[in-house]
Amino acid sequence: MSIKNCIALAAVGLALAAAPAFAQKQYGPGASDTEIKIGNTIPYSGPASAYGSIGKVEAAYFKMLNEQGGINGRKINYISLDDGYSPPKTVEMIRRLVEQDEVLFTVSTLGTPSNSAIHKYMNQKKVPHLFLATGASKWNDPKDFPWTMGFNPNYQSEGRLYAQDILRNHPNGKIAILYQNDDYGKDYLKGFMDGLGDKGKTMVVKTVTYEVTDPTVDSQIVTLQGSGADIFFNITTPKFAAQAIRKVADVGWKPVHYLNQVSASVGSVLKPAGLDKSVGLISMQYIKDPTDPKWANDPAMKDYLALLKKYAPDVDPLDGSAAYGLAAAQLTAQVLRQCGNNLTRENVMKQAASLNYQIPMALPGVVAQTGPNDYAPFQTMQLVKFDGKTWEGFGEPMAVK
Missing domain, CATH: 3.40.50.2300 (Response regulator)
Known part of the structure; x- marks a missing residue:
């Protein structure tokens, strides 16, 4: 047998040996061969209802991904509930998502008061409480609250x-x-x-x-x-x-x-x-501004506009919260891609704390980076001034940690 054939056979043997380990699937609540349940609460009503577009765009993005085959072959079941920006209502909705719907994790729960009301609960239940739509400094505390991670800059x-x-x-x-x-x-x-x-x-x-x-x-x-x-x-x-x-x-x-x-x-x-x-x-x-003409030919912005036109036509494309919602959904999808077939709550948190990803809707160079001891995804901001039509950047982007 030639050396070339020996090498080929050895390679096949290694592949076969590795296959069972790679194919081994692990699931936590809310995950299966066909589905991944993700929970969300957001104010579709009440004094902060303007933020409702975040949930609408996330739902639109996951629907689009599902039509494209899902993530690693699994469809996203995104369950988004209205909490009216009322902390007691947030507690009620989150308990439903965790205890009745049994979601794998939650994403983009909105508001500092609302998230404060469920902070201890999510960590006691050991449910990933990811990419909170609030920039409170306390979300970056992996030592005391290892199941909670913010999204916004601090x-x-x-x-x-x-x-x-x-x-x-x-x-x-x-x-x-x-x-x-x-x-x-x-x-x-x-x-x-x-x-x-x-x-x-x-x-x-x-x-x-x-x-x-x-x-x-x-x-x-x-x-x-x-x-x-x-x-x-x-x-x-x-x-x-x-x-x-x-x-x-x-x-x-x-x-x-x-x-x-x-x-x-x-x-x-x-x-x-x-x-x-x-x-x-x-x-x-730190997110691309839909009103800024410099992004007119940007592929990510074109995708954003196409997404809203097809899947969320009632959402104003100029709404910065809509662009934010897409950015958060894109980062969530990246975490799930990194999880592969290990869809346990522990691995979801491990992957969320192992990010180094340029979100398509984030400004160039504003990379989502996390580590086991640092849960703050964004560290760079750009000062901007409104000129009557759009926000214009001035000065250099600055690290904010």
Whole structure:
């Protein structure tokens, strides 16, 4: 027998020996030869319903993948429930998903208060609580909460980013702050004040809060204007962000206006507020902006627009939350691809903590990277300013950890 034939036979033998191990399938709750159940809660109603497009686009993406054969031959059963941005409702919906529907894991549960309400439960049940639609700093705690992983860049880091920009460009400015009176708002505020350091004691001249049950924030804006501030840090969710932007313009206040990224959607925030009233807003990005013409010929953006046209025609393509939803779904699909045939909850978490992936809808160079001791997928942000039509980047992308 020739050496060549011996090598060929040896290769076949090795392949056959490896085949049983490779083909061995392991399943946890919600997974089988044909299906993977994924759970989600999101506010399709209530004060934060603008975020509902995230769930709609994720459902659309998984439907498209299913029509293409699924992931590793399995169809995604995506069960998305409305929690109205109410923590008690989130607890009720999550218990249903975990205990009745028996999902393999949850993804993109939205809101800091809502996720705080289920944080301990998910870790006690050892159910992967993945890619939370909130940037609270506490989601990156693999030691104490090994089953929870965020998605958004850290709110405190984002707050520091704005503070650094203010110190660099407006060192003598007077700052007014509006924030939502819960963990989400307080997290942004802490990062911002930490970033200002000792100067924060003199630069911040007025701070006011609002509740998610408030009808408007008009009176808060009037109060802030009266403080004499020439810089405004707007820490609000979409409904209130649109109100604040509109009211700032209507009362003739002209501060340098920083808007937290979670409400930087052109479609769901700036258009309702008035594009003309939004000119000059400063925020940050890490996901491609559908309103930015530079992405017109980008393959990922073309895929995004085609996805919405076919599978979610009621979703506004200009809605930044929709682009966010696709990015989160793309990262979820990557985790499942990495899982292969080992679809246990333990392996889902292991793969989620072993990412090094350029999400198609993320900005170039903004790579989702995680490790067993670091659960924060994103570490780079780009400061942007609104020009009346789209967000324009300025300065260099900055690491925020």
